[in-house]
Amino acid sequence: MVALSDPETRDASVSGAKAANLARAASAGFATLPGFVITTTGVGTGLDDPHVAREVRQAYEQLCAGTTEPLVVRSSSAIEDMGDSSMAGRFTSVLGVVGWDAFVDATHRVINSAAAVHDDRGDVGSMAVLVQRQSDARFGGVMFGVDPVTGSRDQIVVEVVPSGPDSLVGGTAMADHYVLTRRGRIARATHAGDIPPLDRARRRALAKMARRAERVFGAPQDIEWLVDPADRLW
Numbered sequence: 001m002v003a004l005s006d007p008e009t010r011d012a013s014v015s016g017a018k019a020a021n022l023a024r025a026a027s028a029g030f031a032t033l034p035g036f037v038i039t040t041t042g043v044g045t046g047l048d049d050p051h052v053a054r055e056v057r058q059a060y061e062q063l064c065a066g067t068t069e070p071l072v073v074r075s076s077s078a079i080e081d082m083g084d085s086s087m088a089g090r091f092t093s094v095l096g097v098v099g100w101d102a103f104v105d106a107t108h109r110v111i112n113s114a115a116a117v118h119d120d121r122g123d124v125g126s127m128a129v130l131v132q133r134q135s136d137a138r139f140g141g142v143m144f145g146v147d148p149v150t151g152s153r154d155q156i157v158v159e160v161v162p163s164g165p166d167s168l169v170g171g172t173a174m175a176d177h178y179v180l181t182r183r184g185r186i187a188r189a190t191h192a193g194d195i196p197p198l199d200r201a202r203r204r205a206l207a208k209m210a211r212r213a214e215r216v217f218g219a220p221q222d223i224e225w226l227v228d229p230a231d232r233l234w
Helices: 012-027 040-045 050-064 100-116 165-169 200-217
Strands: 035-038 071-077 093-097 127-133 139-144 155-161 176-181 186-190 222-227
Touching: 012 035, 012 040, 012 071, 012 127, 012 200, 035 050, 040 050, 040 127, 050 100, 050 127, 071 100, 093 100, 100 127, 139 165, 139 200, 155 165, 155 200, 165 222, 176 200, 200 222
Parallel strands: none
Antiparallel strands: 035 127, 071 093, 071 127, 139 155, 139 222, 155 176, 176 186
């Protein structure tokens, strides 16, 4: 097992592409929810292996210590979140996981989902499992470093829902839609009416996040984000 803060986690062969990207963001100073990764080696060996089971239990207890927040258990395949293929929604993610038995079940569900997914070569690559605390959200959404409609790199597109980004990704919530300049000024906006408009400070913070992510990763990024009840942007 490796923590998201461990430099080894930035290696996609160890932690899968999704967790590796998140670990890279964390190392660059982005606020990321704490978590750990069941590595590709751990998944390949199997959770029934005594050594793997012991390490997973230790990582789980350490992550849950001192908090009642649920967990989110997500896939992190070697072919997810790549430049030419995100595989978004193709593997299972389990939210609201509370308790050890529920965590074990969720982990098996995520791993087993790989068997039903194949890329064009009939290969899903090595699978790891990303585990994070799941924060409550005042609102959140997805930000696109490139306008997905026009392809313009001069604008940032922000979709906002009155919950965490999972409701937007899952298609269960209507989003406010912003097209922003790279400094956070509004070029266009469409409001669904469920949440207050983003104020200037929040728009500038999101735009700054998008610019920083582009510098860190070398290209514009799609970013899931949320604002927690303490008004902190993750």
